[in-house]
Amino acid sequence: MSHTPAPAPTAGGPLPWNRPLIGEDEIAEVVDTLRSGWLTHGPKATRLEHTVRDTLGAEDAFAVTSCTAALHLAFLAGGIGAGDEVITPSLTFCAAPNALRQVGARPVFVDVDPFTLNITPGAAEAAITPLTRAIAVTHYGGQMCDMRAFRELADQYGLLLIEDAAHALHASRDGLRAGSAGDLATFSLYANKVAAAGEGGVLAGRGDLVHKARLLGRHGIDSSAWQRHGKRNTADYEVEVPGLKYVMSDLTAALAVVQYARLPEFTERRAAISAAYTRALSGLPGLTTPTVLPGVEHGWFLYPVLIDPDAAPVDRDKTAAALLERHQISTSVHFKPVHSLGPYRGVIHRPLPVTETAAARQLSLPCYPAMTDEHVDRVINAVHDLWS
Ligand SMILES: Cc1ncc(COP(=O)(O)O)c(C=O)c1O
Known part of the structure; x- marks a missing residue:
């Protein structure tokens, strides 16, 4: 039985709010992964990580199951925890505030600019207290916040700067790419996003923090399944920290690498x-x-x-x-x-x-x-x- 992609919306029929554009290249890349014998995080997820890292000029990138997972890892790797305050918009998706609550921190909501609907460095500065540990901006709809000013502010107060760039996988401002100014940035490859892989996310940024996040995102184990595969006894591993399981599968990455290139x-x-x-x-x-x-x-x-x-x-x-x-x-x-x-x-x-x-x-x-x-x-x- 052969399956062709679902037809695009017809001129006169229902017009959905969103629909991914999947072509033969995406299908071929997924089929290639299906035939490869390796379905979980491996060569394709690594390719996606290297491409995102190099495009951003970041030190490292880690492909994960969702932007929400990337946010959770970002806060954990950044050492944000009980009693900490993190400045963030309320006019955003619940993912970042929820992840903050999960690590025991308090999201401190600040108002947005009436034109861009982004938070501003001025509003963020006014909300800084001795408990503030980080600023987590959202690039609303794909328009970047003023990241040069946010970087200066974060440095001035010794705060971590996190970019929720779920909407801004391909956006820039004054020559600065979304995701390149924060200590960490999180991207979404969810079904309705600008590059759609069904589910998926990428965490990018400072090498030391992404290294921690990678460890936390694969059970705290010191090597990946792909690194161990065929090279040494698969039981030959250590758990360095009590981690979670957030790695992107190569099936998802196959779709993501083609969408990202487009x-x-x-x-x-x-x-x-x-x-x-x-x-x-x-x-x-x-x-x-x-x-x-x-x-x-x-x-x-x-x-x-x-x-x-x-x-x-x-x-x-x-x-x-x-x-x-x-x-x-x-x-x-x-x-x-x-x-x-x-x-x-x-x-x-x-x-x-x-x-x-x-x-x-x-x-x-x-x-x-x-x-x-x-x-x-x-x-x-x-x-x-x-x-x-
Ligand atoms: C601003 C923002 N952050 C995070 C997310 C969560 O993304 P994901 O579904 O990949 O976890 C979304 C999803 O729509 C979002 O709009």
Whole structure:
């Protein structure tokens, strides 16, 4: 029985918010791994690590099961633990705050800039206390934070700097790549990300910290299964620290290496779709298109618009519902602010007015390379229809 990839969304059918673009090269690389006899972390995961490391100019990189795993390892390797405070946005996914809670630390939420929805060095500095150990930024939607200023701030106060670059695998600002200024950076290869491998992540950064993370991420064992394979008795190993199991499989890495190589092509298409949206939607009353700062090479994981309910004909939730019901177009929201979610609700935090306003107004339109020009026009026409 032969299987071909699922067809791309048709011009008139349901348009999902996201869909990976998988080609014959990805399929061939996965089949090659299936035929190789080696499925777990091995030559392909190592290839991915070397490529990411060299692209970033980082000292080391470790391919893991998810960005969440990379964040957990980053905090463990960075020695962040009970009683420590880590400054981070609330307008992000729950992964970093959850991982902080897992190591016993306290996420300290700071507000974001109203234009980029990124945290700023000024807001972070105002939140520093004697308990602060680290700053964990998120590059919201693929637009990088001001990492030169964050680096200076972290150095000035002796803090660890961690980049949650889940959205920014292919992004830069003033010539600095996302993931290259922090002590550690974490990337996501989750199914909806700019390079999609189903699940997966990469931790990159300082050699000493990635070395610790690698040990912690393979049970604390001093060598990998691939290193031991065929070379010595597989029982010939030592557990140096009580670790976890977070290594990326070569099956995932096979997909990831091809997707990673296609990022320039993918990002160009995402940027073209974003430019078309901005041209067509700027000026609609109450709808704000994304602000891109000078010097930013945006990764365009998200195309986020803000809908002001007092100035637009429909609010954010009605827009999302009408796009889906009338036009079969799915959208998404980034994010439910973490301070409003279960375990964080009721915890005292600094005022977060921009975060709260943005969270009530933000809508992510479909923006991915599997979209055709007809899909893009369909989204534009549907939004115009709601605004007319
Ligand atoms: C900012 C951010 N960080 C971390 C993650 C977690 O990524 P993963 O699913 O690879 O663990 C996500 C997922 O969407 C995210 O948006």
